[in-house]
Amino acid sequence: MIIQKTREQIELMRESALIVSKTLGMIASEIKPGVTTLYLDKLAETFIRDHGAEPGFLGLYGFPNSLCMSPNAQVVHGIPNNNPLQEGDVISVDCGVLKNGFYGDHAYSFEIGEVAPEVKRLLQVTKESLYVGIREFKIGNRVEDVGNAIQKYCESNGYGVVRELVGHGLGTKMHEDPEMPNYGKRGRGKLFVEGMVVAIEPMINMGTKNIKQLKDGWTILTADGKPSAHFEHNVALIDGKPELLSTFDYVYKALGIVSNEEEEFRNTNFTNLHRL
DSSP: OBOOOOHHHHHHHHHHHHHHHHHHHHHHHHOOTTOBHHHHHHHHHHHHHHTTOEESSTTGGGOOSSEEEEETTEEEOOOOOSOBOOTTOEEEEEEEEEETTEEEEEEEEEEOSSOOHHHHHHHHHHHHHHHHHHTTOSTTOBHHHHHHHHHHHHHHTTOEEOSSOOEEEOSSSSSEEEEEOSOOOTTOSOBOOTTOEEEEOOEEESSOSOEEEOTTSSOEEETTOOOEEEOBEEEEEETTEEEESSOSHHHHHHHTOOOOTTGGGOOGGGHHHHTO
């Protein structure tokens, strides 16, 4: 059952989402060759708690850390460790927080130093597909309209779209209805309703769509060992249109990137709040 949120609840969710956004921005300032993912994880936990929130992933379903950190062929759910990041790596950093009873949860894939052009393009297309999907999150559409748009965009660029892992509804639980796959057929799935909040998160592989799991019970890898990319936003349905609750602005500020990619998903009534 889809749980619709009030405007007040959505603003509480925006607060949670923005703490995640700020955490990812902090990570962007610290992530570089030679740094370990476990070090970054500890920084994130401290940062989240200092902002009056709790790490949303720590202990969730038994997960041992505050961040999911998944380099190169790891798709998602990588466990932070003491292996230093290397020049040319890419890594998905997925972060969740809990504040005021509501979760925020989104992700960004970072380049470590100079990466190969074909890997850079994978990240670019995956991030573009996120916004292609968000545009379909509107009144009158259904769940698989979003997935279909993401799938077509990524497959037309020659990439594999993971089937076994999906986005999800978000609220007082980390995972609510509906599941939000990154593939599908137009006109299928649950109908979108005003006040719903979802996490849309393309997980896209350079090669095959197939995946496998490590014996740790968490880490997901591409079956062919080729790189994967992952980007995620939290989006509310307000006045029939998608409204971003999360932002990559803090990441971009840390990395010196200028972008207006989020502007079309910012309701003018909420712009000032979004910039907090």
